[in-house]
Amino acid sequence: MLGKLREDYQPIPLPPRRSHAAVDASEVDAVPSPALRLQQQIARSVATIPEEKWSPRxxxxxxxxxxxxxxxxxxxxSVELIGPVFA
Structure with missing residues (x-):
């Protein structure tokens, strides 16, 4: 019986996978995700920060x-744990 079930088994085909680059911008805006909204807000705020470099000194x-x-x-x-070394 078990052998017959394995022979009749057909896997369910999965839809093709899309990369993040393939996602349309309208689909991204349509998702009411707080995480996505936060990412977009951070990206906008970081883009406006002027880059200041430290001097080597x-x-x-x-x-x-x-x-x-x-x-x-x-x-x-180490002095508190071990005590003075040269005492």
Missing amino acids: ASVALIVSVSLALWLAIVVV
Whole structure:
């Protein structure tokens, strides 16, 4: 009986898949999706932001200060946990 069922099985054909590029703009606007509305709002607001670049000096200062703060935190935590090394 099981063998006969497998022979008679016919898969249901699926509709052809469309990429995002193939979706018509009118179809996108027709979908009342809050996520899509948020994406469109963010895209509009980001497009109007002027691009300001940091100077190399400011970038290096940020990297050095963050690195020093990280190493200072590591030293303070290790001294609190282990105790003074050279005491």
